Amino acid sequence: MVKVVEVKGLQKNFGKFQALKDVSFDVNAGEVLGYIGPNGAGKSTTIRTLLGIIRANGGSAKIFGKDVWTDAIEIHKQIAYVPGDVYLWPNLSGGEIIDLFLKLHGKGNAIKRDELIKKFELDPKKKARSYSKGNRQKIALIAALSSDAELYIFDEPTSGLDPLMEAIFQEEVGRLKAAGKAILLSSHILSEVEKLADRVAVIRKGEIVETGSLEDLRHLTRYQYKIETGQVPTGLETLSSVHDLKIDGTKASFQADSDKVDEILSTITQYGVKKLESMPPTLEDLFMRHYE
Template identity: 75%
Template sequence: MKMLEIKHLSKSFGKTQALKDVSLEVKSGEVLGFIGPNGAGKSTTIRVLLGILKADSGVAKIFGKDVWKEAIEIHKRIAYVPGDVNLWGNLSGGEIIDLFMSLQGTKNKEKRDELIQKFELDPKKKARSYSKGNRQKIALIASLASEADLYIFDEPTSGLDPLMEAVFQEEVAKIKAQGKSILLSSHILSEVERLCDRVAIIRQGVVIEEGTMEELRHLTRFEYSVETNTSPVALREVEGVHDLTINENKATFQADSDKVNEILQTLLPYGVLKLESNPPTLEELFMRHYEGK
């Protein structure tokens, strides 16, 4: 079942076209990582989904409902955390969390108290005294304590230290285990790689790549290191081998995924003692697209 669906979405601000042709979907029980640099169109896409902005053209639906025409109904079942949280300065952190939860219709105080403890938040302090990280914790606690069916996170760990990032990732894993759906926009690629089932990469208002990590890895090269009985000089002649370095009987190189069998056949006569391969990270895939390769 599709919890979120976007087809050929476009949005312009004057002469600036923020979204040109965005299409993506989030299925039930799935975590989709939505990545791209500043200005690529991530936040604009999310604002359209929240019914804050009206798209110029295209289709955007959550729970099968139109995000602009049926925003009120949709908001009853979603939780949203932006990357920059603004709060009411005269209210305490606890009062704001309770306000957010009441607006969403959530009454799980036990979960709220557990999250306040995990995120090490003092709920009695006035919001005006909070740092950026503590303001972020308020929004995260309120959303994670909710009983939403779809969670939309736009740079949710902005301002958090690594320990609190780990707490967030642990809570997202719990939500995922409950079969909930999540759209996660994050600049922390290791976070996306750890949490997400699929990744969509947006560039200049267009989703240029989408798939599981394994599907995306087929598009780029693995890194190999090999140790043989004698120097594997024949690797220099193999098509699909890149950045080859040979030091006596050891070699390191990158290889196209469809050339692995040929490479192994070339190495066998040299007597392979050790062979290691490392798949590309999400960061390498991301940089590949933004270097224009």
């Protein structure tokens, strides 16, 4: 796999406050890396460093094999970026701003631009001062998605968008991924990351605390079970792999370690299984484990 972004031991201090302590991750071509953490965890500081806006105090960060600080101008020719808070020129129309962004980037697709304007239901003739937060976000998304880039960096990209527009964004990210583009998606909307990301990196207080594919990480969390049996399933009380067990007559709910399925099934079949539901852990379960 071609590494597009390589971050190793990245550190950033603001006075005595250490915003990034030891951040390391990669983003490969043709994949979406979900970069997750609550507000203040260090996501935007990492992205500002990658964009060459601020300079790191330690570690290294490279995009396309080039240093993000010394080669920022060259790197920017092949990236597209959408921030979570978009500020626009109030006297320009939405269409004028999109065209300006595409002209600045140098690799814009007018046909794709017009297609996205229709998809996102944007009125490009209105002045930017009249736009809601959601419409300002659409401007940035349309400009970025109409650009021919190799790396797309999205920092809370769907902030202010309604669910229908979020779905269109997710569809477009899938298209970019299929075209072999690298995507860094920073968000605290876990359902969005779960739908799009191939791998996730969880940042907590300036440090990466977990990284890997969603399937890899789900092995570290517990499955949720709901069962109904012919008899009271008292045998579950003796299993060390069963957690948070609640028995209500012949019904029971519990969490269990994902590698202990055989043990659980052999126990509950003794009581005559009438109903069995098993739900894999969500990204939110994984996320909350690091923040509780």
